[in-house]
Amino acid sequence: MADNKKVLVIGGGFSGLTAAVETAEAGIDVVMVEKTPFLGGRVTQLNKYFPKLCPPNCGLEINFKRIKNNAGITFHTLAEVEKISGQEGNYDVTVKVNPRFVNDKCVGCNACAEACPVEIPNEFNFGMDKTKAAYITHNQAFPFKYAIDGRYCKGASCAKCAEACKYDAIDLNMKPETISLNVSSVVLATGWDSYDVSKLDNLGGGKIANVITNMMMERLASPNGPTSGKILRPSDGKPVQSIAFVQCAGSRDENHLPYCSYICCMASMKQATYLREQYPDSTARIFYIDLRTPGRYEQFYWKVKDDPKVSFTKGKVAKITEDPETKDVIVEAEDIQLGKKIKAKFDMVVLAAGMVPSTKASKIPGDITYTADGFVASSSLNKGIYAVGTLKSPVDVSRSVQDATGAAIKSIQSVRRSK
Amino acid sequence: MPEQIMTQVISPDLNFVKDIIASGGESLKKCYQCSTCTVVCNVTPDDQPFPRKEMMYAQWGMKDRLVSNPDIWLCHQCSDCTAYCPRGAKPGEVLGAVRKISIQHYSPTPLAKMAGDPKYLLILFAIPVLLFLAYIVPKGYLDFSAIPRGEDGGIVYSKFMPVFPQIDVTFGAAAFFAALCFAAGITRYWADMSKGAKTQGGNIIGSIKETVMEILTHKRFEKCNVTKERKTSHLLVFYAFAGLAITTTLAIVYLYGFKYESPYPLYDPLKILGNISAVALLFGITFVVNNRLKNADKAGKGSYFDWLFIMVIYAIALTGIFAELFRLADMAVLAYPTYFAHLVFVFFLFAYAPFSKMAHMVYRATAMVFARHTNRES
Numbered sequence: 001m002a003d004n005k006k007v008l009v010i011g012g013g014f015s016g017l018t019a020a021v022e023t024a025e026a027g028i029d030v031v032m033v034e035k036t037p038f039l040g041g042r043v044t045q046l047n048k049y050f051p052k053l054c055p056p057n058c059g060l061e062i063n064f065k066r067i068k069n070n071a072g073i074t075f076h077t078l079a080e081v082e083k084i085s086g087q088e089g090n091y092d093v094t095v096k097v098n099p100r101f102v103n104d105k106c107v108g109c110n111a112c113a114e115a116c117p118v119e120i121p122n123e124f125n126f127g128m129d130k131t132k133a134a135y136i137t138h139n140q141a142f143p144f145k146y147a148i149d150g151r152y153c154k155g156a157s158c159a160k161c162a163e164a165c166k167y168d169a170i171d172l173n174m175k176p177e178t179i180s181l182n183v184s185s186v187v188l189a190t191g192w193d194s195y196d197v198s199k200l201d202n203l204g205g206g207k208i209a210n211v212i213t214n215m216m217m218e219r220l221a222s223p224n225g226p227t228s229g230k231i232l233r234p235s236d237g238k239p240v241q242s243i244a245f246v247q248c249a250g251s252r253d254e255n256h257l258p259y260c261s262y263i264c265c266m267a268s269m270k271q272a273t274y275l276r277e278q279y280p281d282s283t284a285r286i287f288y289i290d291l292r293t294p295g296r297y298e299q300f301y302w303k304v305k306d307d308p309k310v311s312f313t314k315g316k317v318a319k320i321t322e323d324p325e326t327k328d329v330i331v332e333a334e335d336i337q338l339g340k341k342i343k344a345k346f347d348m349v350v351l352a353a354g355m356v357p358s359t360k361a362s363k364i365p366g367d368i369t370y371t372a373d374g375f376v377a378s379s380s381l382n383k384g385i386y387a388v389g390t391l392k393s394p395v396d397v398s399r400s401v402q403d404a405t406g407a408a409i410k411s412i413q414s415v416r417r418s419k
Numbered sequence: 420m421p422e423q424i425m426t427q428v429i430s431p432d433l434n435f436v437k438d439i440i441a442s443g444g445e446s447l448k449k450c451y452q453c454s455t456c457t458v459v460c461n462v463t464p465d466d467q468p469f470p471r472k473e474m475m476y477a478q479w480g481m482k483d484r485l486v487s488n489p490d491i492w493l494c495h496q497c498s499d500c501t502a503y504c505p506r507g508a509k510p511g512e513v514l515g516a517v518r519k520i521s522i523q524h525y526s527p528t529p530l531a532k533m534a535g536d537p538k539y540l541l542i543l544f545a546i547p548v549l550l551f552l553a554y555i556v557p558k559g560y561l562d563f564s565a566i567p568r569g570e571d572g573g574i575v576y577s578k579f580m581p582v583f584p585q586i587d588v589t590f591g592a593a594a595f596f597a598a599l600c601f602a603a604g605i606t607r608y609w610a611d612m613s614k615g616a617k618t619q620g621g622n623i624i625g626s627i628k629e630t631v632m633e634i635l636t637h638k639r640f641e642k643c644n645v646t647k648e649r650k651t652s653h654l655l656v657f658y659a660f661a662g663l664a665i666t667t668t669l670a671i672v673y674l675y676g677f678k679y680e681s682p683y684p685l686y687d688p689l690k691i692l693g694n695i696s697a698v699a700l701l702f703g704i705t706f707v708v709n710n711r712l713k714n715a716d717k718a719g720k721g722s723y724f725d726w727l728f729i730m731v732i733y734a735i736a737l738t739g740i741f742a743e744l745f746r747l748a749d750m751a752v753l754a755y756p757t758y759f760a761h762l763v764f765v766f767f768l769f770a771y772a773p774f775s776k777m778a779h780m781v782y783r784a785t786a787m788v789f790a791r792h793t794n795r796e797s
Contacts, residue, residue, distance in 0.1 A: 202459060202503060248453070253505030289453040318458035318503060334454040334468055341457060341465040 005419070006031055007411040008093055008181060010081055010364065011189035013041020014397055015389035015404040017063045019187045022408035024072040028415050031181055033079040033095055037147035038137055039064065041191055045124065047221040047229070047274060049397055050266060050297070055223075057140050059397075064142045076179070077143065084186060084366035088384030089418025093181040099174030101148035106169040108136065108144045115164035120152045122226065125219045128234065129226035134161045134170075138224035148172070185384040185414035187407050188364055188376060192390040195250035195257055195354040203249060203351060204320040209235035210329050210346075211320060213249075213353040214267050221274040231278055233348040235327040240282065243275050244331050244346040246317040247288040251354035259373055261354035262394040265292045268352050269304045276307060284310045285344070287317045287333050313342075320349060355394040384414045431480030435520070439477055442535065443722025444516035450474040450508035456500035461642035462493060464795060469493070470500055470510040477513055486521040487611030489795060492779075492786030497643030498718030512719040519724045522778045525604035534774035535724050547766035551759060554585050563751045569682075574746045576758050577681055582674060586762075593770035600773035605785045612786070616793040626791035630784055645717050648710050655703030656732065662696030682746065694743075701736040704729065728776035734764045 005028060009020045012034030024030045032039075043049060043056045052058070067073050076097050083094040102112075118133035133152040136144070148161065148170070155172055162170040194215050198206040210233045212220070219225040220232070231240045245268035250256040265288065272284035291312065293301045304310055319332035329349040334341050360374040368385070369377045376387040386407040389400030439447055454471040463469045469490040476484045485491060494514045501511040523531040533539035559565045560579060569575040580586060633639060637657070640650035669689045673679040683690045707729060711721055738761035745754035772778060790796040 248505075252451075252453075254507050255503070255505060289451065316453040316455050316458070316505075318455040332458050334457040334471060336452065336454055336471070339467045339472065341463070341468045 005029060005415055006181065006183040007185050007187065007415060008033070008081075008091070008183040009187045009189060011041070011191055011358075011388075012036075012039035012075065012077070013189060013191045014043045014060070014063075015191065015400040016041070016187070016189035017060075017067070018401050018404035019189060019388060019408045019411070020073055020075075021063055021066040021070065022405050023187075023411050024070045025066070026408070026412050027072070028412055029072045030074070031183065032073065032075040033081060034075065034077045035080055035190075037077050037100060037145075038141045038143070039067075039075065039077070040142060042215075043397060044137070044141070045215060045222070046218045047223075047225070048270065050270070050300075051396075051398055053270065060142075061140070078147070079179075081365060082178075084364070084385075086182075087382065088414050089184050091183050091186055091384065093183060093186070095179040095181060097177045097179060099150060099176060100145070101150065101153065101170060101172050101174050102134075102146045103169050103171055104145070105167045106145040106165075107167055108146065109166070110136075110146075111164040111166065112146055112148070112161035112170060115160040116148075117158065117160060118152050118154065120149055125226045126213070126216045128216060128219060140224070184418045185386065185411040187386050187388055187404075187411055188368075188391055189388040189404065189407075190358040190362075190364065190391060192355045192394070193358055193361060195261075195356050197249060197351050197353050199256060200249060200351070202319055203246065203317065204322070204329075208320060208322045208329060208349075209233075210322070210327055210348045211351060212348065213351050214245075214264060214271065215353070217271045217274070217350045221271065221278075231275055233327075238347065239279060240275060240347045241279060242282065242346045242348075243272070243284045244317070244329070244344065244349045245272065245284065245286040245352055246320070246331070246349060247286065247291075247352045248316060249351035249353050251352075252289065257354045257356065257373070259354075259394065260292060261352075262292070262294065263396050264352035264354065266294075266297050266300065266396070268350065269293075269301060269310075271350060272304060272307075272310050276309060282309065285313060285346070286310070287313050287315060287331070289314075289316050315342075355390060357391050359391060384411075384418075386410050429479055429481065432482045433480055435482040435485075436477070436480045438520055439513060439516045442516035442519050442724065443719075444477065444509070444513035446507055446509040446719075447474065447477050447513045448508075449506040450478060450504075450510070450513075451506055453505060455503050455505055456510045459499045459503045459644075460494075460497070461499065461644070462495055462497065462639055463490075464493075470514055473514060473517065474508065474510055477517060482520075482524075484615075485517050486524045487608065487615060489612050489786040489789050489793075491517050491521060492783040493790055493796065495639055495643065496646075496718075497640075497649075498645045498714065499643065501719050502645045502717035509719045512722070515722060515725065518779065518782070519722065519776070521608075522604075522774065522776075522782060525608050525782070526600055526773045526778070527603050528600065528774075530771060531774040534727075534771050537723055537727075540727070543767065543771060544763065547763045547770070550589060550766070551580065551585075551762055554580065555759075560755075563755050566751075566755065573682075574749060574751060574754050575682060576742070576746065579755055579758065580762065582681075587671075590766065590769060593766055597769055597772045601778070601781050604773060604778070605781060608782065608785060609789065612789050616789075616795075618793050621792045621794060623788070623792055626788045629791055630787045633787065634784060646710060646714055648706070652703055652706030652710055655699050656707060657703075659696045659700035659703050662692055662699065666693040666696060697736060697740050697743075700732070701740060704732045704736055708733070724776055731764055731768055731775075735761065735768060738764060 007023050007028055007030050009016045009032040012032055020030045020032045040060050046056050078098040078100055079095050082096050086092045112134040113132045116132040116134040119130045120133050121127040122129045122131040124137040134146055134148045136146050194213055197213055204211045220227055223229040233240050251261040268286055275282050275284055314336045315333040317331050317333045321330045328345045330343055330345055332343050357375045367382055369380045371377050376391045378387045378392050388404045388407045457468045457471040491514055496511045498511040501509045519535055567578040637650050637654045738757050742758040742761050745757055
């Protein structure tokens with residue numbers, strides 16, 4: 001079993017990338033599988049991220065480089081694990097690799113996307129704009145190789161992209177493949193999804209045009225987002241002058257997510273600065289139950305609080321409606337410090353939607369137990385299987401990285417034990 | 420700019436907290452003051468809204484602020500707050516428990532404690548049972564064949580239990596006792612509310628008129644979401660009681676005005692009104708129970724205090740209807756015991772009204788008048 005010195009990393013986000021490069025740089029071969037066509041995960045969708053508030057490329061770029069330079073790392077995009085069986089030192093894994101319809105000859109020239117007649121909702125931007133069935137998410141995507149979305153592509157009967165491609169990079173006849181692996185240990189790093197705000201019926205249930213989620217706000221503020229970084233509201237493209245942040249949109253609520261999602265208070269404060277930096281006269285108001293600023297993040301809160309145009313109101317927003325004429329958003333809360341029920345109007349409202357472990361929607365195959373909240377119960381995982389970051393509890397990027405580094409060490413130990 | 424800090428010493432009444440917990444408000448400590456409840460509540464005023472502040476007072480054992488607060492009765496327990504509460508703290512149920520304690524607080528006799536505690540239930544029932552048995556047993560009426568019949572040979576309840584003095588004096592006394600207790604209760608409640616009110620002196624007659632109109636139309640129930648159907652069921656019970664009250668008044672007029680004794684023929688207007696009201700009461704209270712069971716997940720399961728009241732009304736409707744049916748069918752074995760039970764349940768409702776949930780109509784109406792009077796509500 002020459003193969004069993006490998007480590008499998010499931011998930012190509014920041015946690016998975018970290019676990020993969022740290023393991024591989026210690027001399028252990030790594031196979032990484034990623035469900036989407038590109039690596040980088042949620043961080044690629046952010047405008048800026050904590051703690052340094054730099055764009056996603058700082059941090060991701062270096063990791064992509066480490067992958068490229070390391071022959072010990074193999075990665076498969078559009079790949080999903082179908083089966084895991086065995087024990088530490090000898091896990092048999094079946095991976096299904098879905099067709100990208102684009103091969104390695106792609107140079108990223110965009111000719112296929114220009115030729116493609118099929119417009120699809122841009123999932124990378126949470127449906128706020130359209131893209132083509134032949135697409136790349138953004139100009140720093142890795143691998144920098146277009147993908148064709150098989151759910152929408154009309155296939156060989158259209159083939160306009162293949163005609164347009166000068167590099168013979170498009171193969172519309174690609175079929176799904178199944179790969180079998182034997183690995184010593186498995187790192188689970190499949191990350192998180194935003195809580196589905198359509199379940200929050202009193203907060204508009206996702207039906208009010210100018211009520212968006214915090215992740216959508218990241219895309220709106222991001223230079224490679226649907227508005228090229230201008231914070232414009234969805235209904236009419238008006239620059240947003242007044243914004244409200246609704247904390248705990250789903251979190252700390254036993255009807256939705258009973259736990260605190262850890263990042264949302266910081267995310268909203270950060271996003272308030274996006275708006276304030278862009279429009280000097282704009283105002284932001286953050287409605288909260290308690291502001292949670294873990295550890296040193298408290299200092300960021302002080303900074304945001306010093307801005308007189310950012311205000312904080314203690315009281316959870318429990319009703320959101322729309323002014324049918326102006327499409328302004330009406331937010332209702334009790335200002336607890338005043339003891340008054342208030343209605344306030346804003347250009348746009350951001351729901352600080354909570355974190356849901358990705359395993360809530362799609363379980364990882366194999367013998368994995370979950371907590372009541374849907375997180376991976378890491379203490380009851382089989383030997384040689386390690387869960388990382390937001391699969392175990394809501395955490396920020398830096399904690400995920402620390403956790404992933406720890407998981408790398410544990411995987412290396414698994415490999416050593418099984419020699 | 421230095422802020423002025425107000426200090427306030429709070430001496431928590433821990434027994435009050437325990438009492439709320441024991442009275443169906445066991446979830447109160449789960450509240451973390453997010454105020455979702457206040458925002459989803461459609462019946463609260465915007466200034467100093469409820470029920471968030473009441474949840475805080477309850478957790479802190481601030482009994483004085485709660486029992487004399489008109490807001491606890493402005494709440495109609497729509498349970499929208501309970502359905503949306505992120506912590507399962509059930510503000511609707513907690514306020515229900517606070518209302519029960521407020522009723523007990525303003526009711527001057529030990530019966531108040533007994534009406535809210537299941538361990539005294541037997542004693543409460545024993546009082547009317549013994550009262551009525553005291554007449555029947557010496558007469559030898561436990562043997563039903565010994566009970567005199569009417570001229571046509573049919574069952575006549577007034578020969579089993581004479582209208583005067585047994586029925587009228589007993590119930591007259593019970594009603595008088597209840598009225599006295601209510602008068603004492605609302606006088607103290609009004610005085611306590613006045614101490615806490617910021618403004619005084621609206622038009623009291625106007626406030627009463629508006630409150631009566633609102634009660635007659637049940638307008639406020641329309642603002643509830645989770646328990647929307649409750650308007651119909653409560654309205655039915657309310658008007659059924661009104662119908663039965665008119666029936667009783669008419670019966671008094673018949674008897675003492677015209678010497679016209681029961682039983683009355685089925686075509687008599689009094690009988691028609693009485694029967695329609697009885698059926699309306701049965702339907703209404705059945706809707707009440709159904710709604711409560713259906714909404715239990717969102718609105719909470721209700722307390723002993725609530726359910727005792729509902730069950731007594733249920734029993735009154737059922738025993739009343741069956742007493743009439745058995746009488747018409749001449750089934751003495753069933754008729755007399757059913758009628759006896761009916762008397763016991765009616766006594767229970769009347770005599771204990773100031774201590775049971777029945778008191779809600781008096782205290783809520785008082786609080787609604789007060790809120791209008793002091794411009795808390797308009």
